Amino acid sequence: MSAKKVLVVGGTGYLGQHLLQGFSEIQATTPFALAFTYNSFPPQPLLLAFPTSFAFHVDLKTGLGFDSISQQFGQPDVVVNCAALSVPRACENDPDAAISINVPSSLVNWLSSFAQSDNTLVIHISTDQVYKGVKSFYKEEDEALPVNVYGKSKVAAEQFISEKWSNFAILRSSIIFGPxxxxxxxxxxxxxxxxxxxxxxxxxxxxxxxxxCPVYVKDVVAIIRTLIDKWLSEGKKMQLLLNVGGPDxxxxxxxxxxxxxxxxxxxxxxxxxxxxxxxxxx
Structure with a gap:
């Protein structure tokens, strides 16, 4: 049985690197074929740390680079989308860039090109900044009323995914911290x-x-791995929206x-x- 394929979009970012680390730690018992995307250039320390992973240059604004993944890696069983323009001030300064990067239209369009496109689970990292922030302990069913461009772009991303893709999990994460x-x-x-x-x-x-409610990065990795295991073991499509935060x-x-x-x-x-x-x- 061939190893399942996992693509980490935005693999050079903070969560992306910890995901690659998490998968590498279980390769002996649960092997995965891993690939990740980068925006400008692949960091040499990352290539040395994960030598069996595929690294692809992808422009999320245009979609250039996804064809190379098709040719060299094939259709992934799981895509974890960690890529984002996530600095609120940068989003305020360039709202068009925030939308073009944070709404994964090029990613979803590429996945749709595969004959059995719904065989891929998309796990999309969103933010707790989709909420207005006027109360404590928001629930998933609470209305998303973002107060900044970053939050608005992430709401647009959530809506795009839920409308265009049938197999997804959206994680509204709080501040992620860790090593x-x-x-x-x-x-x-x-x-x-x-x-x-x-x-x-x-x-x-x-x-x-x-x-x-800051959340430890390895806890986020564990949640993602749990969702992946559920999809790969049961094969049942999911449409999940989850708040992800720490206990405090x-x-x-x-x-x-x-x-x-x-x-x-x-x-x-x-x-x-x-x-x-x-x-x-x-």
Whole structure:
């Protein structure tokens, strides 16, 4: 029996790299054929860490590069779409780019080209920023009312997938945290960023009135693997929408205080401010 094929779109990002790591750790008992996409160039440390994986350059705006995957890797049994323009400020500055990257039209169009296209499960990573943020502990059935371009682009992505694809799981993830990746990522990581700014000994502002439920990256990987195992073992198409968060509701101030306590930094460096304060963006 041939190994099942898993394609990680956005494999050079934070979650993407941890997914590749998670699959590599179980290759001895549950072998998968792995492939991942990259946007500009494949990081050498990643290629060395996962030498049996296929790496493909893909432009998500145009779809250029997907044909190479068809020819060299074939139709995947599972696609995990981690790719996104996820920095809210960058999305605000270029809404067109946010839509063209975050709505996976080129990916879905490519998958539709296969004769048995519904044999592929699409797991799409969305965000808790699809919600308005006026209450705590949102449920999946709550209305999506995003307040920024990033959230709006992710809602558009969810709608596109649910309308155009019949076999999917959409994960609305909160802030993802955890250890550093094999290859560095351009986007600043929340805990590493807090650690870096506090280590300099300067006072830093943190929101006391914006709350999230940070989720450990390996827990997200475990959820994705569970969904994949269910699809591959049962073969039943799914149409799932799931909120993915950690057990604790914390503010940015509380995150910073936790880092300061563990690392031995002076907690007086943490200056609580309101998220509505002029010029604040942490």
């Amino acid at each position: 550093q990746t094999v290859s560095s990522v351009p986007k600043s990581l929340p805990i590493q960023w807090i650690d870096g700014v506090l280590s300099k000994g300067d006072k830093v502002e943190f929101f006391y009135d914006e709350y999230r 509701r914390v503010s940015r101030v509380q995150m910073a205080e936790a880092v300061a306590q563990i690392r031995g930094y002076d907690s007086s460096l943490i200056k609580p401010v309101s998220a509505s304060s002029p010029g604040c963006s942490n």
